[in-house]
Amino acid sequence: MKIEPLVQMTSISKSFGGVAALDDVDFQLLPGSVHALMGENGAGKSTLMKILAGVVQPDDGMIRKAGRTVRFASPREALDAGISTVFQEHSLLANLSIAENMCLGKEPLTVLGSVDVAVMEQNARNTLRGLGLNLDPATLVGNLSIAERQFVEIAHGISANADVIILDEPSAALNAADVEILNAQILSLKQQEKAVVYISHRMEEIFKICDTITVLKDGRNVDTVPVAAITPKRLIAMMVGRELAELFPPRPPRREGEVVLSIEGLRLTPDSAPCSIVLRRGEIVALAGLEGQGQRELVRSLVGRYAAHEGRVRIGSRELALPLPEDHGIRILQALGVSFVPEDRKLEGLFLELSLAHNLTIGLHSQHFELAPAGRHRDVIANSIKSLSIKAATPYTPVGTLSGGNQQKVLLGRYLALGADILLIEEPTRGVDVGAKAEIYKLLRAYANAGGSVVVLSRETLELIGLCDRLYVIHDKHVVAEMPAEQATEHAILEAALHR
Structure with missing residues (x-):
């Protein structure tokens, strides 16, 4: 029938x-x-x-x-x-x-x-x-x-x-x-x-x-x-329209680069255990674990978007005490070469009614006198669109009309254009198709190979294993395990995440 x-x-x-x-x-x-x-x-x-x-x-x-x-x-x-x-x-x-x-x-x-x-x-x-x-x-x-x-x-x-x-x-x-x-x-x-x-x-x-x-x-x-x-x-x-033989780009051989960011004695709440994290040059480090265990709070405490109870963060030769001020913590970190890419690109990351060109260069505008000519950024816009493979009719297309993958690349491009040394990224491929995922993974690996450093959190465990060099597993607001990505498995991460 x-x-x-x-x-x-x-x-x-x-x-x-x-x-x-x-x-x-x-x-x-x-x-x-x-x-x-x-x-x-x-x-x-x-x-x-x-x-x-x-x-x-x-x-x-x-x-x-x-x-x-x-x-x-x-x-x-x-x-x-x-x-x-x-x-x-x-x-x-x-x-x-x-x-x-x-x-x-x-x-x-x-x-x-x-x-x-x-x-x-x-x-x-x-x-x-x-x-x-x-x-x-x-x-x-x-x-x-x-x-x-x-x-x-x-x-x-x-x-x-x-x-x-x-x-x-x-x-x-x-x-x-x-x-x-x-x-x-x-x-x-x-x-x-x-x-x-x-x-x-x-x-x-x-x-x-x-x-x-x-x-x-x-x-x-x-x-x-x-x-x-x-x-x-x-x-x-x-x-x-093509076979994706490998979703993730190859990792370079493991090396002990210089420490570019270290966190010591971080306690997100008065009752949480202290934890420490190290990020080296040219490295992509993941914060893994079950939802709501403190990964998001940890990243946001580094830019003042979450008030940690106490701790210290060292970036290069500069040491800062936590919590950072909520109203300008991001500015302090940005001046030290650290950029934060939030999970919700629509509410916290992009200006949806403005053009993709404006969204790409808005960080550069903030570094200069407000009446400085904008023409100097034309090369940045053109190079970003080409290198990031952003698909849009013109650079002046409102970013809110672009697909999710292209919006995410515009957001990443903003901080790459700033010349950030360290990227703190929440959910780099949320709502992004498989082709755009592969492109974003390639961009992040190329950024790390060129000397940049990345801290990333994601709900997709396989993404963290495939993309990153090392993983910290977070449970109950502190680090319970550290493991090289090439040795990590979903089972091992889950076992550590369920640590009691």
């Missing part, structure tokens, strides 16, 4: 400013299935889903939902028709509580017509518990971690009780344990005969939970295949 599609998109085309984002694309969803939508950043995945979600209107093509031709003029119309979306870009309002965000536009009312806060918070609490979360619904979203915000986004999308759920990079901010919780929820949706669109660059997730894969490239269909009929190697080739 043939199963009728729940959604059928036929010959969908869309252009922005004369550039084709989608060209005659077909896509369909079956009930009770998880359908992966794959492709490099800029392949058209998000545009196709924004059309289905009513955010963007197609130039051409037809959409049928449950056998009826539909055209959604707004996200509300799509939601009313049973299509719920969790976009990669966070849509929560930071100044509202979790409950207020989850019930926005559909707030329960008392008999007197006012918002029933108790019912609203209880509904939110029940939904969160369904995802294994014990968050207080009264908590402001602005006070949540990236991972917590992502889970609230997911809970919000699922709570709509739609029959089509679009998940755009839902696991990008989640660790392995959180991903298992998400996978269980997706399996539950599948058993309820709902259709799930799953957009992710994490191969292991695609092959674990998805039934079908559709690959887009340059806004066109490449193929749609059952997961059981394809290998990860072949999928990568379909996405990027």
Whole structure:
């Protein structure tokens, strides 16, 4: 018996400013299935889903939902028709509580017509518990971690009780344990005969939970295949148009370079044990471990974005006492040749409405008198775009319109243009496709080979093992193990991370 599609998109085309984002694309969803939508950043995945979600209107093509031709003029119309979306870009309002965000536009009312806060918070609490979360619904979203915000986004999308759920990079901010919780929820949706669109660059997730894969490239269909009929190697080739024999560039032979950064007696809280870390010239060092064990706080304490209880950091011949001042700690470190690349490029890293050229050189502008001519930076812009392989129509393209991989390269390029000696990087490839990942790994290794030094943290353990030279494993806010990357395994890291 043939199963009728729940959604059928036929010959969908869309252009922005004369550039084709989608060209005659077909896509369909079956009930009770998880359908992966794959492709490099800029392949058209998000545009196709924004059309289905009513955010963007197609130039051409037809959409049928449950056998009826539909055209959604707004996200509300799509939601009313049973299509719920969790976009990669966070849509929560930071100044509202979790409950207020989850019930926005559909707030329960008392008999007197006012918002029933108790019912609203209880509904939110029940939904969160369904995802294994014990968050207080009264908590402001602005006070949540990236991972917590992502889970609230997911809970919000699922709570709509739609029959089509679009998940755009839902696991990008989640660790392995959180991903298992998400996978269980997706399996539950599948058993309820709902259709799930799953957009992710994490191969292991695609092959674990998805039934079908559709690959887009340059806004066109490449193929749609059952997961059981394809290998990860072949999928990568379909996405990027070539085989990626090695994702990570080779490491140079191990050598004991001079120490460029050392941390002594660092205690993140009054109760945490002291720890010490050393970074040498030409070295990439990872901070590994389970989510929320202090990796992020450790990195941010070095630039004043987290107030460590005590400790000392030495950079070259300069020694600084921690905590650093919150208002200008980053400036102090930048003057010493240290740059910080934050995890959330959209909220903390880039000026999305400004051009990629401005974003690349804004650090250089800050080093000069504000009325100094900007022409001297033209070569920097041109060289950065070429060396980083940034794909954009012109240097004056707003950086917010670029793909995630290109945005990440612009952010890295800003600090490379500054001539930083040390990079502190959170999640270097979050929400980035496999092709752009390989390019970023190559850039970081080339930077280290040229004498730069990197401290990196990532939720992807394999990324840390493949990219780095040494790993420090963090548990309960202090270092519990150190190991060379060539000897590290996921098992060894997990064993150390579960240290008690």
